[in-house]
Structures are given as C-alpha cells and as structure tokens.
Amino acid sequence: MIKQKTFVFLLLLASFHVLADKMAPTYKGLELTFAMIKPDAIKAKYSDEIIIHIKERGFKIIRAYKVIFAKQTAELFYQEHKGKPFFENLIGYITSGPVIIMVLAKEKNTVVDWRKLMGATDPLKADDGTIRKLFGTNITENATHGSDSPETARRELEFFFPELVK
C-alpha cells in the first residue's frame, strides 16, 4: 500500500517537472520572456524608443544589459538555425555590434504578447505599429528578438539569466 502511494507521488512529481519545463519561467508571480534589441536598432539609436514601446505595452523590464556576443555565444544561442542558408549571415550580423539583452515580465501572456508587439520576422510583412515595422530594416536586420514559445523562453532565459530559472 505504502509502495503504491510512493509510486503515485513520484509519478505526480515527474509530471509536474515535465509540465514545468514547458512553461515560461516566472518571477514574483509574473511570466517572463527573453528579449533582445539587435545591433541594427542600436546603431540607428532606436533603443530608447523601443524601450518606450515595451513599457507602454505593460511590460516590466526586470533585467537589461548591453553586451557584445562572441561568435561562439551567437552560434550557441542560434543553434536551432545551424545549417540554414541564412545562418552565417545571421551570426555575422548579431556579432557586428552591441545588443541589449532583456528580461520582460508581466502578469500573463508575456511570451506571446512580446512576439505580437515585435511583429513578423520580415519588417515588410509586419503589421503597422509593430516594432519590426517601425524600426526593422530587412528580414535579417529586424531590430529585436523574442522567444517564440514558453519552452524557448525557459531555454533562452536559462542561457543568459540562469538565476531567474528555477
């Protein structure tokens, strides 16, 4: 009997961990996502305006650092794109100057709402009012990055801000 209870407990614990891995991390009850202002936007001095858009949409910026990616860091961060025709170009671009890495937080839908505010990957296809429409140049130089799912947010936040991911 006790063995059966222990088994059920362990099963629940395992299920909880599997589910937790599929959720975006939280901080003080707020859902988190990973965001980045890319080199083209920083060079064009759009970062202040982009940050105003982020705050106006109700996101809190709980971490922000200006850094320059080493080639190795960029290749690790974008490893899902390794082998794609645009990979080398992407690595050259993302290491071409400083970026601002950020942790965004709000009560809910942080991951999906930040993707919506950024707009489509190609600024030409992005909706009016989105950051990529306003500040992006082309499909590579598209001003910002955002995690594309809660699982990606967990992985990307763990990469740069492990202390925030339990």
Ligand code: RTP
């Ligand atoms: P991100 O990861 O940066 O938020 O962008 P995304 O999800 O909208 O787009 P993704 O497919 O993940 O691509 C990552 C970044 O690679 C560059 N890219 N260039 N055809 C191309 O030349 C091309 N396609 C993508 C962009 O900088 C894109 O954001």
Ligand code: MG
């Ligand atoms: Mg992506």
